[in-house]
Amino acid sequence: MSRVSPLLRLRPLLVAPNRSLSGSSVLNAEGGEGWLSKLLVRKIEPTKESHSRMLSDKEVIYSLHTHNIRTDSTEKYLKNYKTSVDIIHSKKADLCCELMGSWTVSVGDMDQALHLWRYTGGFEKVDENKRELKNDADYVKLEKERGNFLRSRHLQYLLAFSYWPGAEPRTGGNIYEIRSYSLKPGTMIEWGNNWARAISYRRNRNEAFAGYFSQIGRLYNVHHIWCYKDLQSRKETRENTWRSPGWDECVAYTVPLIREMHCRILEPTEFSPTQ
Structure with missing residues (x-):
């Protein structure tokens, strides 16, 4: 039996044209759809599959x-971490991980470093x-030494x-x-459904680097990583995206899913490895 794509399991939630919600009409003054209707058109059907299985390859883990x-x-700290990376890469025959x-x-959060690994x-x-x-x-010694250079640290295991x-x-x-x-x-599949469409609006300048969601650590946590030449390029790229028909709809569907x-x-x- 063929499997239905997980990103096709979302069905529209129909709203009656003349129905009001909290005193606000779903239709705007011109008779077209208003912003409120965009927040009501998606729901998730119950599923017996985890969102990790439906959205990703579970055999590739990222930390x-x-x-x-x-x-x-x-x-x-940076000298210490570079030495640790060199040790790990020297063990390629025994380890199945690489620094991404x-x-x-x-x-943002100053005096902070992020390291992304793939297993x-x-x-x-x-x-x-x-x-x-x-x-x-040698690796254990470097880890202990690194603790002297840190205020705190956090580790998440992710899927792409x-x-x-x-x-x-x-x-x-x-x-x-x-x-x-x-x-x-409970909103991860809905997020994936909308971003599967939204990512098509962000390919023009090859700025999309990678997207992940958490498995261990802070749960229901998503990270999108973008690459730009500089801050001005970032500004221009984001402004051009907002001119693309359909981008505003994707944003309207995903904003209600976000807590922070x-x-x-x-x-x-x-x-x-990536510069």
Whole structure:
């Protein structure tokens, strides 16, 4: 039996043309659809499949490390982390992980670094890698030393949305923007359904880098990562997107799903695979 695509399981919720909600008509003065109607046209049908299975490949796991650095220790911290990366990459025969990107925050949460790793082989390989590195005395020593340079840290395990690009490394001097969303529980499939369409409006300048959702750590957390030449390019790209017919509709459908959101501008470290 053929499987129905998970992104086609959403059906419109029909609203009667003359019905009012909280005293506000769904139709505007000209008889067309108003903004309120855009917030009422999607619902999720019950499903026996997890959203992770429906939206992603569960055999590829990503980890996002967020490190808050002591203000006087940035250089020491980056040197330490680069050495740790070199050790991991020297063990390619034994480990199934690779660094996808390393950044420091230039706008947003200052004195912060983010590192994105990819594991091939599911959580089984994540467990194997952890055991292998715990037995490496040099790596363990670096981890302990790194604690002296940090105020706090956070780790999330993520899956990639299947409709996003595959996080291919970029060359040249770029900046990155990570937009992080905390969603209402139960809305991940609806988010995926709308962004599967919305991402088509953001391909013109190849700015879409990668999109992920959390599995372990802060749950119902989504990260969209964008790549731009500079802040002016970011401004122009976003303004052009708003001129695309249909983009405003995607925004109208997804905004009600968000509990909290914030963005950070990132600059690649000198050892980051993507620049």
